[in-house]
Amino acid sequence: MEITPETIEYISTLANLKLKEEEKVQTKKDLEQILEYIGIIQELDTKSIEPLTHIVQQKNVFREDEVKESINREQILKNAPVIKEGCFTVPKAVDA
Amino acid sequence: MKNYETVIGLEVHVELATKTKIFCGCTTKFGGDPNTHCCPICIGMPGTLPVLNKKAVEFAVAVGLAMDCTITKRCKFDRKNYFYPDLPKAYQISQFYLPICRNGKIGIETDSGKKKIGIHEIHLEEDAGKLIHDPSKEITLIDYNRCGVPLIEIVSEPDMRSAEEVIAYLEKLKLILQYLEVSDCKMQEGSLRADINLSVREIGSDILGTRTEMKNMNSFKAIVKAIEAEKKRQIEWIESGKKVIQETRRWDDNKNTSFAMRSKEDAKDYRYFPEPDLPPLELSKEWLEQIKKRQPELRDQKMQRYQTEYGLPEYDAAILTGSKPLAELFEKTTALCKKPKEVSNWLMVETLRMMKERELEPDQLSLQPEKLAELIRMVEDGKINRTISKEVFEHIFLEDIDPKEYVKENGLEIIRDDTLLRKTVEKVIEENPQSVKDYQNGKEKIVGYLVGQTMKVMKGKADPTIVNQMIKDILRNIVIKSI
Amino acid sequence: MDITKVSALQLSKAIRSKELTVKEAVLAQLNEIRKREPLYHCYISILEEQAIKRADEVQKKIEQGEYSNSLLAGVPVAIKDNICTKGIKTTCASHMLSEFCPLYDAEVITRLEAAGCIILGKTNLDEFAMGSTTETSYFGVTKNPNHINYVPGGSSGGSAAAVAGGEAIIALGSDTGGSIRQPSSFCGVVGLKPTYGMVSRYGLIAYASSLDQIGPIGRTVEDCTAILQIIAGKDEKDSTCAVNTVSPSLKAIRQSIQGKRIGLPVEYFEEGLSKEVRIAILKVIEVLKECGANIEEIKLNTSIYGVPAYYILACAEASSNLSRYDGVKYGFRASKYEDLSELYKETRSLGFGTEVKRRLLIGSFVLSSGYYDAYYNKALKAKNILREEFHLAFEKVDLILTPVAPTTAPKLGESLFDPLKMYLGDSYTVPVNLTGLPAISVPCAKDKNNLPIGFQLIGKPFAEQEILQTAYQYERTVQKGEK
Secondary structure, eight states, rough: OOHHHHHHHHHHHHHTTTOOOHHHHHHHHHHHHHHHHHGGGGGGGOTOOOOOOOOOOOOOEEEEOOOOOOOOHHHTTTTSSSEEEEEEEEOOOTOO | OOOEEEEEHHHEEEEOOBBSSSSSBOOOOOOSSSSSSOTTTTTTTOOOOOOOOOHHHHHHHHHHHHHTTTSEEEEEOEEEEETTOOOOOEEEEEEEESSSSSEEEEEEETTEEEEEEEEEEEEEEEEOOOOEEEETTEEEEEEEETTTTTTEEEEEOOOOOHHHHHHHHHHHHHHHHHHHHOOOOGGTTEEEEEEEEEEEEEEOOSSSOEEEEEEOOOHHHHHHHHHHHHHHHHHHHHHTTTOOOOOEEEEEEETEEEEEEOOOSSOOOOOOOOOOOOOOEEEEHHHHHHHHHOOOHHHOHHHHHHHHHHOOOOHHHHHTTTTTHHHHHHHHHHHHOOOOOHHHIIIIIHHHHHHHTTOOGGGGGOOHHHHHHHHHHHHHHTOHHHHHHHHHHHHHHHHHOOOOHHHTTOOSSOOOOOHHHHHHHHHHHHHHHHHHHHHHTOOOHHHHHHHHHHHHTTTTTOOOHHHHHHHHHHHHHHHHHHH | OOOOTHHHHHHHHHTTSSSSSHHHHHHHHHHHHHHHHHHHHEEEEEOOOHHHHHHHHHHHHHHTTTTOOOOTTTTTTEEETTBOOOOTTOOOGGGTTTTTSSSOHHHHHHHHHHHTEEEEEOOOOOOOGGSSSOOTTTOOOOOTTTBTTTTOSSSSSHHHHHHHHHHHHHEEESSSSSTHHHHHHTTEEEEOOOOOBBBOOTBBBBSSSSTTTEEEESHHHHHHHHHHHHHBSOOOOOTTTTTTTOOOHHHHSSOOOOEEEEEEEGGSTTTTOOOOHHHHHHHHHHHHHHTEEEEEEOOOGGGGHHHHHHHHHHHHHHHGGGGGOSSSSSOOOOSSOOHHHHHHHHHHHHSOOOHHHOOOHHHHHHHTTTTTTTIIIIIHHHHHHHHHHHHHHHOOOSSEESSSSSSSSTTTSSTOOHHHHHHHHTTTTHHHHHHHOOOEEEEEOOOOOOOEEEEEOOSTOOOHHHHHHHHHHHHHHHHHHOO
């Protein structure tokens, strides 16, 4: 499968990664090689086979609707790189 | 210009009234300081795992059953992947491949008649956090208190053709949700949010036009305005030979217009895949039966019961059950004073009038059933007259006063002292010789005038029936004497 | 007592019989770490002070008669650094989390501490457990204690090397595609990947949620059995670990394996398998026959699709699981950015290493619009076929014997530039993760470079006992032969 520069651009946007030029070249090479390899899965006859989403047998695993105390804010924010007024912060989010 | 029709479908997000979030034990209480209703799970700390709130599932099923949906026996959760600061895991746990409810409908009624609106699906998901914009600085603050509150998204079929139908649909939806007690449906607090998918087409065409999605309307009024504006915009666009672009638009209620949202990088490729951390659900027949059994009385049943049990006319029953808080107020008050028709009258006339004057929604009503029942009892017992009772009611409604104390403190009780009353009446008659003459000349209507005068002097605290009787007696005596 | 050779059970016994104190054991271990760490680099964090302090506490409790049911009271344990420890840096060997301190303990940590174990340090791994050599760590490579020019395997290379190299008596690792078994094989220690759902994943920083499982790495089969008893069992915080399971007792695993049917899948002995490994496994067969097992050939035709299916599913889930690392809530944040989009991109591009980025890109691709059915869904179907195939095989045999890896450990630096070759090295281990089965790696030989070779035993779901029992009998028989 040929990986176009547009595809590289598109998937790096989806993954939110910025690739340098040499990384783009490497990614194209890696992806083509890996996708060709994982492509062998297409040979597998999967007619009338259901996708197996969960290996565990159990169903309906729930918790009851009982309040547990939240963690204090200082803790919640402890690992945050930048905080302000008890909030996490980011540069101005568009469309909001 | 050609004739166009509007085709509208709604996506309504409803926050469920569970005590805790959908995947952790944090409270869902509205408000609170930013990031104080959070834990490692709802802010998506590394290593945390979701555990599903059973109540949220039951609420979603209850809504589905009330909307005549098929409940998906085996359903799952999926991850919807996108980056946005209000979504701490960068994926929302939602349902894409197998939503919990499908293929339902609800009936609406507008001036143009009755109609069924199809429900395409209802899925269960988690709410996102809140972004607070600091306009002075170029930064956005993030509060994750709402993050993880259970949501259902009710997706309608594109069955609506006017703003009127949309509002009827939303009213009905709200009623069902409130009756089921699964949500408080407060638009101003964001617990009910409607996105509008709208397209226009030439009348007679059965091909759907390109639609836009409109977000950010936080009242029914705004929804009506947004629909009208978008309809106009699309028609003008088509009339000028252009094609409508499929896009998401944001309604600005202050500017009365909408703006296309910039979706520069967001290709809307959500890369849904089954949520591995949550085993599938199996909704057995028995469980559905249980949920059904536990369902509170819904509107249609209640309306019927008000007519048979309380003997109310259909009109009264319809208005009272038209909002759950009103119906509750009716039932509680009636239980206390056993006068259903009286209660109904108070609610339908005075209460609704006061609400309208003050632009209050039924869920903002703070009228106490005990106080209204007391007021009704005082009127029944002849302790106050109707005119006074209205005045007392206003004070109950606005200031939550105790009617008994209020009447006592303000001396509003009917005066039963016959001597005093007789003296007052005699004085009034004495001061109105012309009226007596008129009465002698057969003008019996003058009695009403004299009653009014007496009531005035008595500051309304007399029983007008008694006053009336007394005046007639005295006048008759005068007539007899003069003969 | 030589702390670098002793088993965990022996140590705990010695502590309880007052041959030495917990503190003496911890200090002896720390002393060895100090000496050996410059050579092997097994740890990211060594919790010297904390471990000593905790040793005193545990000692006191042992003297008060606590932990009487715990076989491992007083034993220091090394923890792979993708398992959360409250207030202690948990880095996933990534720049992204190099300063991250979790707010809570993983469930396995809570259970270890309740059993009187002492957390000794956090071991090195491939960044976010993505790799087979422990060379992708942000904190530098770990070396194979058997030969320091070779890799220890991965991703739990730090844990396996620590146990092999006398820097830990016992350790926890995590296994997504072979990450416990392969380094155990490369380092010459015992490593168990329990059945998916046997051990709580709460607090294990996710790589691929549907495949990840925590398990022990130890010097003996009995040690692994003892620690499994502590960490296994239902946890309400992990919905996929919701079944009450019984972990085998030491007594149970000491039973004879007379008459056990062990299958050899022919596909695992075809091209690609090195001669030395093949010969080693043939010798294992002889030993097991000696123990009374019946060996027979079986077929697992779909196995060649294991690696493609694994990389599709693992990369896809990883691309979602690792999206939360964006420099907002915790972890690394790029210092230069103009806007939100750049904050995300810069942070993620600088915070993740090459192999992680490679897998995130593959994962984003296979989930992207238009490819879901061809890749992700196809892999889920392959998984189903694979499970069915194992299921059928287990109708004929009790256990399956295979190599762990086609070769012994590669030289440092050899694998980094050929990812595909590295991925193919996982052929024998990934089917076990895809099917959720339990499997163990047991050392059985060394190659000409003194590099260990291990064999793998795969069991039915939750048949840990059969695996451990067979492994134990093998170990005992070989030891007897050596004496």
